[in-house]
Amino acid sequence: MTADILIQVLVSGLLIGLIYALVAVGLTLIFGVMDIVNFAHGEFLMLGMYASFWAFVLFAIDPIVALPMTALLLFAVGVIVYQTVIRRILKAPMLSQIFATFGLMILLRGLAQFFWKPDHRLIPHSLVSGNIALGPVQFGLPQFVAALGAIGVTGALWVFLHRTRLGTALEATAIDREAATLMGIDGQKMFALAWGIGAACAGLAGGLIATFFPIFPEVGANFILIAFVVVVLGGFGSITGAFLAGIIVGLIEVLGGFLVGPEYKTAIVLSLLLIVLLVRPRGLLGKA
């Protein structure tokens, strides 16, 4: 094995890892703020992909150009889901919460299948297409742009949470809900905001990968398992943790798959999950 191939594998791992990070960031945000695991998160990704697809087919808008619209749309979906479903189960037993988001997952998948058919779709030609070659290392422009977008979105989210008043309020709610309420922060509004932003992140991830990944109703299932691993590794609720963990998981999956054998790549990633849970259950940057 030559150094060239190793570098190539690392670059591929980094690119996909950044996408994993973006999907997981939204998931960990929702969990961090309100301790609810959103099983329908992959379906938000799916909706983001379909939003890009229809924008392209019906209005000839490129997925990259349509990103702000996709984000707004998914933000609305997140808020609506919060207002109609999640708000009612805030105080319910944890099992009920799990089943509620699980049911939502099945509902969204079923609706997508009913309205948009179970077919696989693809956006045939996007603004970003083709390959970039840097010496011996090759990668697709769509993947590269998606990774850049993931960095941008996660960065923007970090700035929002740490440098703006609204973001700080959200962060405060995540740290201590009751204390935040005493300080005059409207908890309900913050929860709705968390769902909106969480769904928008998944939607943006969907829009970014729609340029190269097939679009179909079950596409969320491909990503959600890895997103959970990333959230656990990064530490429940930690945005920075999820970002780092996404990159680590991507690198380990691609590098491990290449060195040990692709048939073991899922096993390698899931062993990582087990090890983290056994050795450091709070994850990389999670609060103890």
Add this chain to the structure above:
Amino acid sequence: MRFADANSEPTGTPSTSRPVTRRRTMARLLGVAALLATTALGGLGIGAAPARAEDEIRIGVIYPLTGAAASTGVELKAAAELAAAIINKEIPAPAGLVAGVGMPHMKGAKIRLVFGDHQGNPQVGATEAERLITSEKVAALAGAYFSNVTATASQVAERYGVPFLNGESSSATLTQRHFKWFFRTTPHDDLFVTNFFTFLEDMEKKTGDKLRTVGLFNENTLWGNETTKLQVKLAADRKFDIAEKIVYPAKTTQMTSEVQRLKASKPAVIMQSSYLGDAILSMKTYKELGFLPKMLLANDAGFNDSEFLKTMGKDGEFVISREVWALDQADRNPLIRQVNDLMKQRSGVDFNGNSARAFTAIAVLADAIDRAGATTPDAIRKALQETDIPATGLIMPWKGVKFDADGQNELGQGLIVQVQNGQYATVWPFDVATKPVVYPMPAWDGR
């Protein structure tokens, strides 16, 4: 965390006995309803038959007429009915057709197809086979498209000693059961894998290139694993080198590690088994990482899905896959064109691999019954064993129909097709090819 809440006693749990009894009664009622739904209803719609005419030969045909595969089942039914119409001389037989062009030895008797609906369910398939044999008194059975349903339905036929002719199921195990009453016209899965190696040998002769290093790239469900095993065995038998063998996790998010490994092992040819989503993702990854084998041999499935061509466009060009039938064969054989025109007139669609095989199965069965000169099971079975239909009289790309001791048609043949200008063109066997193979696969950006 709200674990504590889960322990709180739920309110309003019924503890009196009456609701429980009622619930039991309900459960029983539901059970009865379910039984009715699976057994009786299937028969109601299709089975209510008029009194039997003296000169009527009944053939039971089991297909998935409702359920997820209903659209395929309806096409299969239309093909079977077209075959029956030609046999009964309701429409004149196209010149050249050999099997199923009337029943001269049966004194003008007509055949009547009695359909059963297995809904894609092996249990229902068995029940329907039983119904057709015992209450519809069919002389023989045909069907059932799904391999697992064919397995159960033919088991019932075996028990009753009724001939079962299968035209469209390709699981190799079906004819490895050494049944007495089971016959199959279509070639099975093993043949298609074997064909790829023969094709490679033929291509070596034609091009003078060495194509002995093969990369195996199969998904990890039963199908992919079985295919891998067979490919490993055949590669050893025929002196091919396996450069890399990858059984990848199906429905994955990225295939870069897989493709990197394939690329690093530098195989001349890739043999791939993938369903649609993975097929698309792998093609994208090949292009992204600039991997270009001389040939990409796909094992049907995702690569033969109409969506694959539609979504991949230029990037899907030059993929080579296996097929049981191809419409471009009509350009070569006027008989296929004529029969296809009849199909199109009657049902509005062209033949495809499934319906062409369904048509052929009914024709072969009618041919045997005619030669038997009787409708007793033994006479039909004997006639089936003596079947010998030449290639020219068929709408299939086969060398003919002739059954071996296990009931498998030993003259069946598969096609190898290549995507050329957005369509599948037959490129092998060379004697039935309509286009030459584009070889080697042209570069990704030079298309």
